[in-house]
Amino acid sequence: MSRIGVFVCHCGLNIAGTVDVEKAARLMSNYPGVIYASDYVYMCSDPGQDMIKEVVKEKKLDGIVVAACSPTMHEITFRNTVASIGLNPYRCEIANIREQCSWVHQDNKEIATEKAVQIIEATVEKLKLDKSLVPLSIPITKKALVIGGGIAGIQASLDIADSGYEVVLVEKNQSIGGHMLQLSETFPTLDCPQCIATPRMVQVGQHPKIKLLAYSEVEEVSGYVGNFKVKIRRKVSFVDWDKCTGCGLCIEKCPVKVLSEFDEFLAKRKAIYTLFPQAVPNKPVIDSNNCLYFTKGKCRACEKNCSVKAINFEQKDSFIEEDVGAIIVATGYDLMDKAEIGEYGYGKYEDVIDGLQAERVLAPAGPTNGIPYRPSDGKIPKEVVFIQCVGSRDPEHYYPYCSKVCCMYTIKQAMLYKHAVPDGQAYVFYMDIRCNGKGYEEFLQRGIEEDRILYIRGRVSKVFKDGDKIEVWGADTLTGRKIEISADMVVLAMAMVPSQGVKKLAEKLRLATDEYGFLTEAHPKLRPVESLTAGCFLAGAAQAPKDIPEAVAQASGAASKVLSLFSQDVFYHEPIIGSVDEEVCVGCGNCVNICAYDAVELDLVTKVAKVNPALCEGCGACSAACPSGAMQQNNFGKRQIFEMVDAFTKG
Amino acid sequence: MKISYFPGCTLKTMAKDFEDSALASASCLGIELVELPRWNCCGTVYSLTSDDLIHQVAPIRNLIRVKEQEDNRVVTLCSMCYHTLKRANKLVREDREKLDKLNNLMYREDVKYDGEIEVLHLLEILKNEVSFNQIAKKVKIPLKELKVAPYYGCLLLRPPEIGLDDAENPTILKDFLESIGAEVIDYPYQTECCASYHTVVNVDLVVERAHDILSSAINQGAEAIVLSCPLCGFNLDNRQKEIKEKFSDFKGIPVFYFTQLLALSLGLDEKVCGFELNFVDPRHLLKSKHLTGRV
Ligand SMILES: Cc1cc2nc3c(=O)[nH]c(=O)nc-3n(C[C@H](O)[C@H](O)[C@H](O)COP(=O)(O)OP(=O)(O)OC[C@H]3O[C@@H](n4cnc5c(N)ncnc54)[C@H](O)[C@@H]3O)c2cc1C
Ligand code: SF4
Ligand code: SF4
Numbered sequence: 001m002s003r004i005g006v007f008v009c010h011c012g013l014n015i016a017g018t019v020d021v022e023k024a025a026r027l028m029s030n031y032p033g034v035i036y037a038s039d040y041v042y043m044c045s046d047p048g049q050d051m052i053k054e055v056v057k058e059k060k061l062d063g064i065v066v067a068a069c070s071p072t073m074h075e076i077t078f079r080n081t082v083a084s085i086g087l088n089p090y091r092c093e094i095a096n097i098r099e100q101c102s103w104v105h106q107d108n109k110e111i112a113t114e115k116a117v118q119i120i121e122a123t124v125e126k127l128k129l130d131k132s133l134v135p136l137s138i139p140i141t142k143k144a145l146v147i148g149g150g151i152a153g154i155q156a157s158l159d160i161a162d163s164g165y166e167v168v169l170v171e172k173n174q175s176i177g178g179h180m181l182q183l184s185e186t187f188p189t190l191d192c193p194q195c196i197a198t199p200r201m202v203q204v205g206q207h208p209k210i211k212l213l214a215y216s217e218v219e220e221v222s223g224y225v226g227n228f229k230v231k232i233r234r235k236v237s238f239v240d241w242d243k244c245t246g247c248g249l250c251i252e253k254c255p256v257k258v259l260s261e262f263d264e265f266l267a268k269r270k271a272i273y274t275l276f277p278q279a280v281p282n283k284p285v286i287d288s289n290n291c292l293y294f295t296k297g298k299c300r301a302c303e304k305n306c307s308v309k310a311i312n313f314e315q316k317d318s319f320i321e322e323d324v325g326a327i328i329v330a331t332g333y334d335l336m337d338k339a340e341i342g343e344y345g346y347g348k349y350e351d352v353i354d355g356l357q358a359e360r361v362l363a364p365a366g367p368t369n370g371i372p373y374r375p376s377d378g379k380i381p382k383e384v385v386f387i388q389c390v391g392s393r394d395p396e397h398y399y400p401y402c403s404k405v406c407c408m409y410t411i412k413q414a415m416l417y418k419h420a421v422p423d424g425q426a427y428v429f430y431m432d433i434r435c436n437g438k439g440y441e442e443f444l445q446r447g448i449e450e451d452r453i454l455y456i457r458g459r460v461s462k463v464f465k466d467g468d469k470i471e472v473w474g475a476d477t478l479t480g481r482k483i484e485i486s487a488d489m490v491v492l493a494m495a496m497v498p499s500q501g502v503k504k505l506a507e508k509l510r511l512a513t514d515e516y517g518f519l520t521e522a523h524p525k526l527r528p529v530e531s532l533t534a535g536c537f538l539a540g541a542a543q544a545p546k547d548i549p550e551a552v553a554q555a556s557g558a559a560s561k562v563l564s565l566f567s568q569d570v571f572y573h574e575p576i577i578g579s580v581d582e583e584v585c586v587g588c589g590n591c592v593n594i595c596a597y598d599a600v601e602l603d604l605v606t607k608v609a610k611v612n613p614a615l616c617e618g619c620g621a622c623s624a625a626c627p628s629g630a631m632q633q634n635n636f637g638k639r640q641i642f643e644m645v646d647a648f649t650k651g
Numbered sequence: 652m653k654i655s656y657f658p659g660c661t662l663k664t665m666a667k668d669f670e671d672s673a674l675a676s677a678s679c680l681g682i683e684l685v686e687l688p689r690w691n692c693c694g695t696v697y698s699l700t701s702d703d704l705i706h707q708v709a710p711i712r713n714l715i716r717v718k719e720q721e722d723n724r725v726v727t728l729c730s731m732c733y734h735t736l737k738r739a740n741k742l743v744r745e746d747r748e749k750l751d752k753l754n755n756l757m758y759r760e761d762v763k764y765d766g767e768i769e770v771l772h773l774l775e776i777l778k779n780e781v782s783f784n785q786i787a788k789k790v791k792i793p794l795k796e797l798k799v800a801p802y803y804g805c806l807l808l809r810p811p812e813i814g815l816d817d818a819e820n821p822t823i824l825k826d827f828l829e830s831i832g833a834e835v836i837d838y839p840y841q842t843e844c845c846a847s848y849h850t851v852v853n854v855d856l857v858v859e860r861a862h863d864i865l866s867s868a869i870n871q872g873a874e875a876i877v878l879s880c881p882l883c884g885f886n887l888d889n890r891q892k893e894i895k896e897k898f899s900d901f902k903g904i905p906v907f908y909f910t911q912l913l914a915l916s917l918g919l920d921e922k923v924c925g926f927e928l929n930f931v932d933p934r935h936l937l938k939s940k941h942l943t944g945r946v
Contacts, residue, residue, distance in 0.1 A: 342817060342818075342819035342820050343819050462839070464839030465839070466839070466867075471839070
């Protein structure tokens with residue numbers, strides 16, 4: 001016979017205001033298997049917990065039910081309470097009589113009390129069959145993988161490496177830096193991104209604990225928290241980076257010029273190229289789609305000029321494998337594809353450019369040295385129209401979300417334009433101006449007052465070319481008037497979208513994404529840097545549009561999560577997981593198919609299901625799917641569920 | 652191919668040239684447009700008032716006429732009719748309750764409407780069933796050297812749910828005109844509104860808008876405008892009288908229905924084109940390009 005104690009909490013009046021807690025305790029003290037029952041005003045308070053401890057010791061209880069709020073609130077509290085006096089924590093159960101009873105039945109105390117008693121009875125029945133479980137302990141490989149070398153990935157890598165743990169940083173481009181390195185200057189302080197980011201890039205390049213794998217992509221991921229196995233593809237660069245000294249002679253001698261992705265197609269690069277002068281690593285790659293040798297079979301000028309014989313036209317992709325304990329995904333963003341947008345003449349008129357192109361045009365180290373010559377004819381534009389929310393906040397056509405940084409960078413770009421062309425005029429069409437950051441509103445005021453940026457609240461209806469002008473028609477919704485501006489250049493603040501290929505990567509990592517492809521955090525408020533997959537963390541614009549300060553803060557947050565994981569030698573995992581009765585299992589494989597975490601497999605030899613305890617998240621899908629009843633969830637066994645149902649339906 | 656045809660009021664009066672040239676061209680391309688018996692006015696303006704079902708009786712009644720012919724499609728020529736019929740059709744397809752009410756209002760009809768009719772514009776038939784390639788093959792007099800500016804106006808394109816092409820960057824008229832050999836002029840005003848029925852009470856507004864639209868096309872080198880709506884036609888063609896009074900430097904430009912040029916290019920008898928009904932006489936232009944007087 002069990003020796004169970006029941007503790008009914010008043011939760012002030014939250015429960016006691018509706019449920020007759022004394023009556024519930026009285027009824028429960030006569031219930032089979034229960035040898036003690038009482039009520040108390042706040043069970044979670046110190047006196048409440050002390051009372052539980054004393055009763056458990058005095059009455060030699062072998063299990064307790066706390067009838068209180070939802071187990072998501074205080075299950076851990078009470079399990080720790082009983083564990084502190086030597087009772088197995090899994091012999092403590094919570095009966096939720098607040099969220100599931102008192103709060104929803106405030107108008108009928110009698111029924112509420114009756115239901116509360118039933119909930120407690122059912123929980124007692126479950127407890128009777130609960131096993132004493134021990135958390136699993138899993139060893140941890142104390143090395144982290146960071147995917148994406150933008151400012152978020154850089155920050156996370158440095159934080160972890162500076163704490164003494166090894167980091168593998170995988171970046172798909174030939175240099176780290178991400179979009180930040182393309183920017184002109186950064187709001188709200190107008191410091192140059194190179195000045196603040198390149199020291200960190202150099203640190204990454206030289207850090208003894210960081211293994212930087214540029215021009216590489218994650219190919220396969222297996223394993224689980226603490227024990228991931230990652231296969232990484234090092235893309236073929238046709239340059240032996242170990243030999244290459246980064247002298248740049250090959251680039252100088254290469255005869256081919258193509259539009260540069262880094263300069264957003266506003267300037268040219270060579271077929272063998274680095275992204276920008278401060279690149280880390282500062283090693284070139286050959287773009288085989290445009291290289292004369294690959295397309296026409298001749299040239300090899302780079303090879304001839306390389307004194308250390310680093311060029312290797314025979315090079316192939318290579319693969320390396322790494323064991324890591326935690327993964328941070330910091331794959332950043334892209335701007336929405338111009339092919340998607342029909343309005344505004346983007347892609348049709350050269351002088352209609354997007355936000356990143358404007359950054360390049362305004363960048364002091366950019367293709368025009370910061371003087372905003374317009375792309376079509378190199379003239380200095382005297383009237384520039386900025387259009388915000390292009391593709392953002394437009395649920396009917398494109399994306400419903402706010403891209404968050406465009407309001408701010410539009411101020412910055414209009415300001416920089418005015419600094420370069422003081423007699424020019426900058427107009428901004430906006431829906432709202434969202435300046436919600438430290439120093440942001442002041443930045444806007446400065447733009448309006450000192451630089452005389454003209455803000456027009458309304459949407460643009462039409463953009464078309466008339467001679468060498470770009471005509472912009474729009475509405476000023478504050479005066480109700482139609483506005484027509486003959487502009488020289490138009491800048492579109494296009495929506496930010498997740499970087500290309502992130503969906504595929506997310507599948508490999510078993511990460512959830514929202515409907516637009518941004519990675520989903522475990523909890524929007526309380527677990528913003530964790531993913532739902534244990535051991536995988538998120539940083540930067542891969543999770544949602546963000547600016548640099550936010551991306552960096554989240555990266556440090558993700559790094560600290562990794563460090564707290566690495567601070568233990570083993571990782572403890574909930575024992576409430578699926579377990580197979582091998583005698584009963586027929587090997588149908590239903591559980592294997594249904595498991596969202598790839599935690600179940602069929603044993604090759606015995607042909608029965610086998611649960612990988614480290615991967616199992618205890619969702620219970622497999623036990624529901626199992627036709628033979630062989631797969632059961634620890635402490636949520638079929639018999640337990642039936643006993644609970646019986647308790648509810650007996651009356 | 653036979654298909655039910657809804658002419659609409661204007662096509663029988665002011666825009667007779669539109670109808671004659673369309674029927675003749677269609678039949679040359681193997682399409683028999685069978686005029687609906689007992690058709691009535693399309694309703695003219697699609698009513699945006701939600702509690703105003705009576706205005707949907709006219710268009711839906713016409714669709715009942717189509718159903719009676721045991722056809723499941725109806726073709727229109729006028730953009731306005733196309734818009735009104737198609738939009739009313741969409742409304743009742745999506746709102747069962749309104750459809751039931753309309754059927755009850757028309758309880759003396761022999762058949763009930765159930766949303767089964769497809770409303771099409773002749774341009775869609777030319778594009779999707781005949782195909783512009785096929786038309787190009789049948790062209791006898793390619794309109795080489797004729798610089799034409801397509802004009803869509805509003806009702807073929809907006810709202811996008813019922814438009815027959817991309818509301819922002821339509822190409823159907825351009826593709827059509829290229830298939831009959833014309834040189835197509837791009838200009839930004841091709842989807843601007845002509846001011847529509849303001850022509851009744853606010854002539855000044857129409858004159859201004861029409862002037863902007865026509866001048867933009869002329870500045871891009873257009874020698875003629877091509878459209879598919881008698882009301883746009885009235886505003887852009889007939890109103891050139893008032894435009895000239897207001898803007899003395901306005902030179903004028905002929906305005907065609909797309910079917911007039913189709914008939915011409917297919918080498919049909921010039922009479923079906925009804926050029927004498929055009930306000931700005933296009934015959935001099937066509938002659939100067941050696942496009943008329945050949946057959
Ligand atoms: C026009 C414009 C102007 C801006 N101006 C400012 C400003 O003034 N101030 C400010 O605070 N913010 C500004 N921002 C925002 C800023 O760009 C972002 O906050 C910041 O770049 C986010 O950094 P990140 O590391 O998260 O992403 P990213 O910079 O996008 O870096 C992601 C990195 O991951 C790599 N990557 C992507 N996918 C993979 C993969 N599958 N495998 C490996 N590597 C991968 C990419 O190559 C890239 O290097 C601006 C944004 C725009 C669009
Ligand atoms: S010439 Fe050789 S060493 Fe110099 S950058 Fe090119 S590949 Fe590297
Ligand atoms: S940040 Fe500003 S411009 Fe960008 S989508 Fe949000 S509101 Fe629009």
